[in-house]
Amino acid sequence: MDPLYTSYPLSIDNSLTGEKEAFVPVHEGNVGMYVCGPTVYSDVHLGNARTFTSFDMIFRYLKHLGYKVRYVRNITDAGHLENDADTGEDKIAKKARLEQIEPMEIVQRYTVDFHKVMDALNAFPPSIEPTATGHISEQIEMVQSILDKGWAYESNGSVYFDVTAYNANGGAYGILSGRKMDELQAGTRALDGQEEKRNPSDFALWKKASPSHIMRWPSPWSVGFPGWHLECSAMSTKYLGETFDIHGGGMDLKFPHHECEIAQNNACSEQKGARYWMHTNMLTLNGKRMSKSTGNTILPRELFSGDSPLLDKGFSPSVVRFFMMQAHYSSVLDFSNDALLAAEKGHDRLLSALEKLDTLDASKESTIGLEAWIDKCYQAMSDNFNTPILIAHLFEAIKWISSAESAIALSSADLSIFKAALHSFAFDLLGLRKKSLDAGDAHKDALDKAMSLVIELRAQARLNKDWGTADLIRDQLQEAGIKLKDGAEGTNYSL
Amino acid sequence: MDPLYTSYPLSIDNSLTGEKEAFVPVHEGNVGMYVCGPTVYSDVHLGNARTFTSFDMIFRYLKHLGYKVRYVRNITDAGHLENDADTGEDKIAKKARLEQIEPMEIVQRYTVDFHKVMDALNAFPPSIEPTATGHISEQIEMVQSILDKGWAYESNGSVYFDVTAYNANGGAYGILSGRKMDELQAGTRALDGQEEKRNPSDFALWKKASPSHIMRWPSPWSVGFPGWHLECSAMSTKYLGETFDIHGGGMDLKFPHHECEIAQNNACSEQKGARYWMHTNMLTLNGKRMSKSTGNTILPRELFSGDSPLLDKGFSPSVVRFFMMQAHYSSVLDFSNDALLAAEKGHDRLLSALEKLDTLDASKESTIGLEAWIDKCYQAMSDNFNTPILIAHLFEAIKWISSAESAIALSSADLSIFKAALHSFAFDLLGLRKKSLDAGDAHKDALDKAMSLVIELRAQARLNKDWGTADLIRDQLQEAGIKLKDGAEGTNYSL
Numbered sequence A, B: 001m002d003p004l005y006t007s008y009p010l011s012i013d014n015s016l017t018g019e020k021e022a023f024v025p026v027h028e029g030n031v032g033m034y035v036c037g038p039t040v041y042s043d044v045h046l047g048n049a050r051t052f053t054s055f056d057m058i059f060r061y062l063k064h065l066g067y068k069v070r071y072v073r074n075i076t077d078a079g080h081l082e083n084d085a086d087t088g089e090d091k092i093a094k095k096a097r098l099e100q101i102e103p104m105e106i107v108q109r110y111t112v113d114f115h116k117v118m119d120a121l122n123a124f125p126p127s128i129e130p131t132a133t134g135h136i137s138e139q140i141e142m143v144q145s146i147l148d149k150g151w152a153y154e155s156n157g158s159v160y161f162d163v164t165a166y167n168a169n170g171g172a173y174g175i176l177s178g179r180k181m182d183e184l185q186a187g188t189r190a191l192d193g194q195e196e197k198r199n200p201s202d203f204a205l206w207k208k209a210s211p212s213h214i215m216r217w218p219s220p221w222s223v224g225f226p227g228w229h230l231e232c233s234a235m236s237t238k239y240l241g242e243t244f245d246i247h248g249g250g251m252d253l254k255f256p257h258h259e260c261e262i263a264q265n266n267a268c269s270e271q272k273g274a275r276y277w278m279h280t281n282m283l284t285l286n287g288k289r290m291s292k293s294t295g296n297t298i299l300p301r302e303l304f305s306g307d308s309p310l311l312d313k314g315f316s317p318s319v320v321r322f323f324m325m326q327a328h329y330s331s332v333l334d335f336s337n338d339a340l341l342a343a344e345k346g347h348d349r350l351l352s353a354l355e356k357l358d359t360l361d362a363s364k365e366s367t368i369g370l371e372a373w374i375d376k377c378y379q380a381m382s383d384n385f386n387t388p389i390l391i392a393h394l395f396e397a398i399k400w401i402s403s404a405e406s407a408i409a410l411s412s413a414d415l416s417i418f419k420a421a422l423h424s425f426a427f428d429l430l431g432l433r434k435k436s437l438d439a440g441d442a443h444k445d446a447l448d449k450a451m452s453l454v455i456e457l458r459a460q461a462r463l464n465k466d467w468g469t470a471d472l473i474r475d476q477l478q479e480a481g482i483k484l485k486d487g488a489e490g491t492n493y494s495l
Helices: A046-064 A091-099 A103-120 A133-149 A163-168 A181-187 A228-240 A251-269 A300-305 A317-325 A337-357 A370-382 A387-402 A412-429 A439-463 A467-480 B046-064 B091-099 B103-120 B133-149 B163-168 B181-187 B228-240 B251-269 B300-305 B317-325 B337-357 B370-382 B387-402 B412-429 B439-463 B467-480
Strands: A011-014 A019-022 A030-035 A068-073 A152-155 A158-161 A203-208 A224-226 A244-250 A274-280 A283-285 A333-335 A483-487 A490-494 B011-014 B019-022 B030-035 B068-073 B152-155 B158-161 B203-208 B224-226 B244-250 B274-280 B283-285 B333-335 B483-487 B490-494
Touching (some): A030 A046, A046 A103, A046 A283, A091 A103, A133 A152, A133 B133, A203 A251, A300 A317, A337 A412, A370 A387, A370 A412, A439 A490, A439 B439, A439 B467, B030 B046, B030 B228, B046 B300, B091 B103, B133 B158, B203 B251, B228 B251, B439 B490
Parallel strands (some): A244 A274, B030 B244
Antiparallel strands (some): A483 A490, B152 B158, B203 B224, B483 B490
16 A cells, blocks of 8 residues: 555645645655754743643654654753853753752653653654764764864864855755845854954854853863754754754744755765755743743643643543644644633544444444545645644534534444544544543542432431442442541541 | 751762762762663653652752752763774664664653652752753863873764773772772673774774764764763763762662773862762563563563553552562562552552651550650661661551551640651652552542432432431532532533
């Protein structure tokens, strides 16, 4: 059987060209995808969680289409400088000194937290999750290679990428962001270390460590650390090759990070690293930019627990994921209590309908065109991963189920196909979870209430000397492994 | 208030000296502990899971005593050679070629699985979890430092530790394992690459990569990879200093791995890396050594699920942890279906008693000597982490609770202390979990049964025209958020 991607060929909005393009992988049937992962010096930002959830959906759909996918998402555990001009100290090392602990303790704490959040959001681990500190020698080799080409220079133990020389020799720095050289020059600030650069738009490949800098490695130029942009170039090349299929990240990384990555990769390989660049859009909270200083901010775990003045209640990770999927990954998404409440209703309606599906009886013939519906769903997903359109189609199907007793009928074969398709779209592709994570608690609550009713009925039966009912209750509870205990404070139960 | 470690000073069985010694940390109030972590090229072995669970208990108790603990447990993601003679190819790279995937994909898969198993066993993540591939430059620096001292030599692009020269100059290779030089010579096998060594007992610090070797890094001697023993020396030194407090691992690592680590650390620093060496003992299955070839083997996840011909049923991770804690970490532990069933009974009895504790009423005066009992518990733990004795004391306390209505009485203040102490010992120190992981399912099952009883009582009430009872059931279920639905197949409920 042909893989699904031949029936539903994928098209992707390519940020590099600004065009929607047919997706043609480098190696037929295989996809290499690199996504810039989190910097693990603080809690993962909700915007980043959205980016990674979007690429999880993309990872799931690529695999569903029949591609063999190698999905690489890095952990930035060093080398993320404090500002765009690549000066100042490493963010992770700074936090470590403040808390008087080792930088790698910070890295560990926030890496564990990050994995918990992504696991709650039902995102698969990537195929490879490389760290910046785990690829120092690869980064040093890349710096050397760019120096050898003459597109970088050493200055006081640091090495800078020479944007002017690169562009004068056919390079295209600015190709992704569309910025012109004179804009780039004007846009940079006068900051510590800038005097080492030939031009303000040059960026660091390697930085000499100041005496107080904790995270440091030997190199041919100085004991220092790699520039932040370098790690992604080195790791994507190592695990996906010089040319690969998809490079993704949040829109805020387009410039300078991704622009610099492209320059570094092209400088080394004379080929573009990634063919398709994909960028997820920003999110806002109550219509405004998230900002810690104004208090207009929320963490993923606060969203789940409801522990925030901005929320009436917590929302299960599956509801949050559904909410994200209701918007296209390339659209701005506004989080708010009301929008999440509405999403929760939709999410629960969808999941109840899927449960109801199991109780539907098959008819002799089908009265709806199932194939056309499935086709529409795949068309939506293959059109640049259009999850909101897919969800609209799912709600169309819900209507059929809700009116199932009266309106539609499905043959036994179609009913199976319908169930499989709905499950596949809702759970495998959108990544919703059948039960909320606290389903256990919901059952416990309901059991408490049901048992207090049973205990009351038993007391009543005894009072009425209705021994038949009292015995029935006793026997059935015994069979169920539920014990009643009469005490001074009343009757309790235990399992 | 003085920290608890002053009231209950810790003593540790030190494998290095063979003595039980008073524990005195290098820096008062701080403990640095390094434990050799898993090699992530296959499922974590149950024996390793026991080792890491034991050190999790030790980590918990050290923190409980009031120490600030930095607990480093590495991930061996490269450089673990196929045999003791340090020749042959890296195990991870070999598996990768077999499966036609990138070595780091294997690493990622089994790292994720390993974390899942340890999380199920309620083990805290270590403070730092460094990887071998993340510390190549530190390892190269250490090789250089040993070469500079004259206690290693280069041979055909590889570098070997010169055991004879080291011991001739005051080194003590053999100090941990108690092996003599002539035994060491006799014990090695003639294997590929041995001809590069001056003496069979020499071990590799750096190995030149064969052309087919995938995982490779540049070095002053060759493009190659570090010897397996080196990573732990480099990472323990980096994160804990040249001299630190505790080094742990499974007993199988004593020789050659830990012996080589000590030699490497001493060669670099002229100090012993760790002061206290702790080794967890092996485990057997049905009285025999675990072995894949005979089928006498079981994985942690099979233990939890019961998916093994050797088990009648699955055991919750908390029961498995309790079972491990019932034996001292330095004793051989035999796993079997019957022993686990017995442990489950004990575990459940302990946890039920803890629940019952919440229902105990305080008396005017206490009839038991609580302080002496708490004292005994801490004495047990501070005596080389004696969890089986602690558990025996916990069962003594259970007896008090079980006979609470008749035998013992506790004042209100003592009752609080008793509850806090029991919770602390069972949950904080032994690391048991209040609910089994599938508590949600247990509640769901019980709810199903309770609701089928309620539905039957409702039907009976209606039949008897007992409208009072029928209304009571209707109202209370409504209040509980439980809906009944009468259908052709009978009555169902939903939340």
